[in-house]
Amino acid sequence: MPASYAYLGPEGTFTEVALRTLPEVATRELIPYVSVQSALDAVRAGEAEAAFVPIENSVEGGITTTLDELVAGTPLTIYREVLLSITFALLVRPGTRLSEIKSVTAHPAAQPQVRNWLKKHLPDVVWESAASNADGARLVQEGRYDAAFAGEFAAARYGLEALETGIHDAENAQTRFVLVGRPARPAAPTGADKTSIVVWQRDDHPGGLRDLLGEFATRGVNLMLLQSRPTGAGIGNYCFCIDAEGHISDRRVAETLMGLKRVCLQVRFLGSYPRADAGPTEVRKPLPGTSDEEFASAADWVTRCQDGRF
Amino acid sequence: MPASYAYLGPEGTFTEVALRTLPEVATRELIPYVSVQSALDAVRAGEAEAAFVPIENSVEGGITTTLDELVAGTPLTIYREVLLSITFALLVRPGTRLSEIKSVTAHPAAQPQVRNWLKKHLPDVVWESAASNADGARLVQEGRYDAAFAGEFAAARYGLEALETGIHDAENAQTRFVLVGRPARPAAPTGADKTSIVVWQRDDHPGGLRDLLGEFATRGVNLMLLQSRPTGAGIGNYCFCIDAEGHISDRRVAETLMGLKRVCLQVRFLGSYPRADAGPTEVRKPLPGTSDEEFASAADWVTRCQDGRF
Amino acid sequence: MPASYAYLGPEGTFTEVALRTLPEVATRELIPYVSVQSALDAVRAGEAEAAFVPIENSVEGGITTTLDELVAGTPLTIYREVLLSITFALLVRPGTRLSEIKSVTAHPAAQPQVRNWLKKHLPDVVWESAASNADGARLVQEGRYDAAFAGEFAAARYGLEALETGIHDAENAQTRFVLVGRPARPAAPTGADKTSIVVWQRDDHPGGLRDLLGEFATRGVNLMLLQSRPTGAGIGNYCFCIDAEGHISDRRVAETLMGLKRVCLQVRFLGSYPRADAGPTEVRKPLPGTSDEEFASAADWVTRCQDGRF
């Protein structure tokens, strides 16, 4: 297994910053790729141990390229997730004043986060999209545009300076990234985990999705995300990417997955991994009757009944 | 273990007739008891191998004495059930004519089945309750009453003749009997089985009972009977006697029982045994996703996911 | 309308005591009937304004005669309910000592309430059933038996004395009685009401009863009683007597009844009336989103949407 992590490049983006929060990167080579797809393909091809890509953004929603790669094609697994708060800096060539800025650039995904700021401070500026925020910074360095929105950390790399920092239209703007690898035994449960799956319904009838979600509710498993994705079979045909609280080694989660496997057309397991939003002290207490101990004791009881010892 | 079956006597009642439909009675001594409670206590005390008692009547409903004995006290198990169609004969001393009948007797439970017949044919007759239908026949033999409603089979035993047979107000009147013994490994599944339990809810809130029944519905298990019984803690406090399709060794039933055990205050297993209303050819096909094979394959899949082999 | 109430007689029973707790009896003639059926038929025939009968007992469960009369036949309505705590006195002819008692009598329904007391204090006594507890007292007066279990209030009427009072095997033993009349506009809601209905399911399939109860749960209506009764069409065919919290003029209850009416084979409305177990201060707060105001405002909103004003 090569000791390298692929990630969505180029260098100097929020993705790299998020990736560097993982302790183990100290011992990995980090290799930028030009697209989510190419980074994931590097993992599938065995060229990288894992790939680090954005999966969801609290302003824009799911990153569909990432979701669709996980939904279809050779199975991959989520090993870890990272949450990063997103605020922008306005990077300019040293000496540039706000009043001199006629053109700005950034990745299109940055736009919803800086729109109001622009309207207020630079209402007449021309916006040009860049392939990435880092690439926007590079284009400012080269003199093609006057300013770029990017992470403050990108200033040093491109010889720019931050004219303004902490720019964000939406409070609590966050991006969620995942570290994705080939199928492997999930990391041990921490007590604050989540499990990701994709489900395809058998058919479509009133109450169908309600009953599918009943598989979770009956076992007291809370949903964290329900994201529909088209199956490609035409408008009206969807599968669902679901994140649920708990670890596949939790019995309530395992039994829920069993239930889904039985009643759904297809279920794809995407991994169980620690929740990025919860430390060990914030573990949600399971509902009465849904702890591992209660599952085990209920199973024992049924076995005793089956054996006539009750 | 004594080779005897206790039953609700006296001799010559529908209970005895139903009991004699069981093949194994050929090798058992059949001992009548004066009450359901005493018959069941004989089993508890080890004096009888099993007891045969009525549990439900399609006209009058559940036999509460039997239900309450199964619900409370030392646990017992249902081994078998028998369904018997109930029609009455009007038994008289030989030579008695219909016009001469001034008084009739029978067990009070017979009354709803003969009420309309009486209104039509003997509108002015006096009804007196007897301790059992057989006892009513005996009282006619002794000359205390003019006629008794009982099973036609009772005529010979008491030297009476049947003036009329096939008397029944309700079409399809049936009584269900159960053979009850000490806890033991349930009989092997036949493919057309039922499972009896008692459940006590943890608390009472809107949707509580709906969610409890959801444990069955989620696993595709059909209910055959839901009979509430007071817990004795005052009006408004009930437990539920439930019969469900399937055998505790069916995985969908076992998982349902596990679920109930976890979420209910208490569950009492009363047994899995062949359905009296279905031969092997009438087995209900389980819902998609609820066969043993599908449970087993779903469990295998979850294990593979837990192991990283998917 | 005759100003009389029929009730299950004879005089001197718990039923009469419960009936006399209703303020309006001061202006009614109270007429005892020999059976629940005859009392209810008196109402149906217009001979009585209403009938007062037991419907449920916290030890024995539902009074099936009463339930079955409400379920079938000419429709009747429950106007009121009364809860009465049941404890027995041991009534004897004056001067009789406990050690002299060889035979006791009472209505069979009294037996579960005095069984343990008898076992302890009169283990060898002979029990004979009486047609009613009051009738048992009369038989003691006549010298036929040595003692009768009855309400202490019956002593005076039959010239007996209470050798012991407050006899009860079960704590909280209560009987619930209902005042039943011809269909009429329900009494105005008090804020602590209940609604009684009977439902017949359209068919039987896994989840059928769960979905039926979902009609209540979706509108936040709590169940107080679910009692199955045989339909008479053979073992396995049941209807359900249901008591739910709230009044038919509460919108959440009205919408629930509408839902049941649509999805059930048949629904019979038995009445909305004040709960006997709750004073106005104990009213259960409806779930969020289920108050009349919220129903009204939601209906207004839909109307505005239908009109294009939103």
Add this chain to the structure above:
Amino acid sequence: MPASYAYLGPEGTFTEVALRTLPEVATRELIPYVSVQSALDAVRAGEAEAAFVPIENSVEGGITTTLDELVAGTPLTIYREVLLSITFALLVRPGTRLSEIKSVTAHPAAQPQVRNWLKKHLPDVVWESAASNADGARLVQEGRYDAAFAGEFAAARYGLEALETGIHDAENAQTRFVLVGRPARPAAPTGADKTSIVVWQRDDHPGGLRDLLGEFATRGVNLMLLQSRPTGAGIGNYCFCIDAEGHISDRRVAETLMGLKRVCLQVRFLGSYPRADAGPTEVRKPLPGTSDEEFASAADWVTRCQDGRF
């Protein structure tokens, strides 16, 4: 009201083709706008009667800009929807041969639909993104790129020729467009309608979303789309765009909306309009008990019960 429709321009795109399938465009001025947002703002400002924009694509999923505009900001209503099958033509300057193509362009949304075709026929070509497919055609006309993927209809406008037509990686690729206007009374029901809403849950607990969907299931209303969108309050906070079968004037839909309005934090009605995928002969028969007649008759029955006439 100005007799004009805004649409997502430029001219010569699939959006314009889809728009022109609406009969009423014959009497409207069609005005292209540079973005979904600007087209919708033209409606909000009263500059256009309605705006025509894509909302969903069977390959890429929901068009988040459109969804988010409908979810937030000044309320708008969907009047109509149009489904368009999407296949691409490869447009070149007249005379260009396949072997001469070194660069291609199109809107990024086209890429998933032509990726495989490119891999097979032009594996070494350079891809450059264009602001729209029409804009890509213009850039080919200007000589900036060698070929553009666009609708075949765009060839004439830009003096290009189609070297290949019918290019599509996914069978059944469709885009769904909506005609959006200011709030107005919905068009009359056709018998094959859909209703669009946005719901925000009150809180997050196991079973919360299941119960929300239960509002639909209880009334037999089928879901056609469930699309989560971030609320902007941070990762893990979502609202749901829902399309359901039926028209707000259908009583089962109206009651469902009432239920959602009561139990949800917020509900936004987005319109009831004819389904683009169904002619009048393909109307789905409502579940038993969910037709307008059954709703009306159930409501009548409850009123009669409330009045004492039952």
